[in-house]
Amino acid sequence: MTITWRDIINAEEKEERRLVKSFPCGVSAYRQNRSLIVVPPSEDWRVLSSGNFNGGFTSSPSAVFNSTSIGGTAEYSMMGKPREVHLEYVEGYAKMLGMDTSTAVGLGTAAHMENAAKGSVTSNGIEVSAVITGGIRGNGGRAGDPASFDEMERVMNKSGTIVIILIIDADLEDSALLGAMMTATEAKSRTLMKLSGKSIYSKGIATGSGTDQVAVMCNKGSENKISHYTNGSELADAIKKCVESTLSEALDLQTMMNPEFQRNPYLIISRHKITEMDCHNEIRHPFRMSTLKKGLAELTKDAETSAAVSAVIHIMDEIEWGLIPPDAGTSACKNILNAVISGPSSKDPVLIKRFEATETPAEMLKLYMAMMLFNKASEIAAAEGSS
Numbered sequence: 001m002t003i004t005w006r007d008i009i010n011a012e013e014k015e016e017r018r019l020v021k022s023f024p025c026g027v028s029a030y031r032q033n034r035s036l037i038v039v040p041p042s043e044d045w046r047v048l049s050s051g052n053f054n055g056g057f058t059s060s061p062s063a064v065f066n067s068t069s070i071g072g073t074a075e076y077s078m079m080g081k082p083r084e085v086h087l088e089y090v091e092g093y094a095k096m097l098g099m100d101t102s103t104a105v106g107l108g109t110a111a112h113m114e115n116a117a118k119g120s121v122t123s124n125g126i127e128v129s130a131v132i133t134g135g136i137r138g139n140g141g142r143a144g145d146p147a148s149f150d151e152m153e154r155v156m157n158k159s160g161t162i163v164i165i166l167i168i169d170a171d172l173e174d175s176a177l178l179g180a181m182m183t184a185t186e187a188k189s190r191t192l193m194k195l196s197g198k199s200i201y202s203k204g205i206a207t208g209s210g211t212d213q214v215a216v217m218c219n220k221g222s223e224n225k226i227s228h229y230t231n232g233s234e235l236a237d238a239i240k241k242c243v244e245s246t247l248s249e250a251l252d253l254q255t256m257m258n259p260e261f262q263r264n265p266y267l268i269i270s271r272h273k274i275t276e277m278d279c280h281n282e283i284r285h286p287f288r289m290s291t292l293k294k295g296l297a298e299l300t301k302d303a304e305t306s307a308a309v310s311a312v313i314h315i316m317d318e319i320e321w322g323l324i325p326p327d328a329g330t331s332a333c334k335n336i337l338n339a340v341i342s343g344p345s346s347k348d349p350v351l352i353k354r355f356e357a358t359e360t361p362a363e364m365l366k367l368y369m370a371m372m373l374f375n376k377a378s379e380i381a382a383a384e385g386s387s
Contacts, residue, residue, distance in 0.1 A: 035065045038065065046220050068110065108163075203271055
C-alpha cells in the first residue's frame with residue numbers, strides 16, 4: 001500500500017497551538033503539529049519571503065510558518081511532480097491547522113521544529129529577532145557548484161535546509177526589505193564559513209543549502225522609518241549578529257554542527273573527498289582493533305592535528321582557486337606537515353621515506369593522518385602494557 005501526502009494530512013490530528021516565544025515587539029511564535037507559526041500582533045506588518053507558498057511581498061500576513069516535511073514514501077510521492085502539487089500539499093496542511101491560506105506565508109524544511117532557535121538583538125532602539133531552523137549535512141552547497149536541481153520539472157525538499165524568519169520592529173521600504181534579506185543571507189554564509197560546513201557537491205565550504213529560504217517581517221506601524229538601507233548600517237549590524245548567533249544555535253541543535261564537532265580532522269579533510277578509510281589504508285597498523293578504536297577517538301579530538309590539517313586544506317583551496325601555484329602550494333604543505341610529524345611514526349625510517357615521496361597534498365594528508373593514528377595507538381598500547 002502506497003502512502004501519499006493526502007493520507008498523512010487526513011490522518012494527522014490537529015493539535016492545540018502552544019506559545020513558545022513572545023518577542024518584545026509583540027510578535028509571538030507558536031508550535032502546532034509539525035509547524036512553528038510566527039504571528040504578528042496587528043495588520044500593520046509586512047513580509048518579504050523567498051518561500052514558495054505566498055512568497056514575495058505580502059501585506060498584513062496572518063502568519064509566517066515554517067513546517068517540517070512529512071518524510072518517507074509520502075514525501076517522495078510529491079517529488080518529480082509539478083510545483084502545483086507541492087503548493088496543494090502546503091495549502092491543505094495549513095488549512096488543517098486552521099490558518100488563512102490567502103494571507104499566511106509558508107516555508108518548509110526537513111529540520112524538526114523542536115530544534116528551532118530564537119534570538120533577539122536591539123540596536124539604536126530597533127529590535128531585530130530571528131526564528132531559525134537549520135542543518136546542511138545532507139544538502140550543503142556552495143554558490144557556483146554544478147546544478148543539481150531542475151526547477152522546471154520538480155520540487156524537492158532535501159534534508160539540509162536553513163530557514164530564517166527575521167523580525168524587524170521598524171518600517172522598511174521595499175529596497176530596505178530586500179537589503180535586510182541580502183544581509184541575512186550573507187550572515188548565514190559567514191556562519192557556515194566559520195564552521196567550515198562543507199558542500200556535498202564540490203570541494204568547497206558551503207554557503208548554504210540548495211533549498212534555503214528567508215522571510216523578513218517588518219512593522220509598517222513603527223515610528224522607526226528605514227528608507228535608506230546599507231550593509232554598513234547599525235540595523236545591518238544587528239541583523240548580522242542576530243542571524244549568526246541564532247543560526248549557530250540552530251545548527252548545533254539539529255546536527256551538532258559546532259566548533260568542537262567541526263574540528264574533527266577527518267571531517268575537515270572529507271571536504272576534499274578524502275575518507276577515513278583512505279587514511280587507514282595507508283598503513284597496516286600492527287594493533288588490536290580495540291586499541292585502534294581508542295586511538296581514533298583521541299585523534300578525532302586532537303586540536304593540533306586539526307590545526308595542521310586545516311592549514312593544508314586551506315592551501316589546497318587556494319591552489320584550486322588559482323591563488324597559489326601548485327608547486328609552491330605542494331611544497332608548503334609538505335613543509336607544514338613534516339614540521340609537525342612527531343611520536344613513534346617520526347622515528348620509523350620507512351614511514352618517513354614514504355612521506356618524503358608523496359607528491360600531492362592529498363597523498364600527504366592521507367599518510368599524515370595514518371601516522372598520527374599510529375602514534376595514538378602506540379601510546380595507548382604502551383600504557384595498557386604497563387598497567
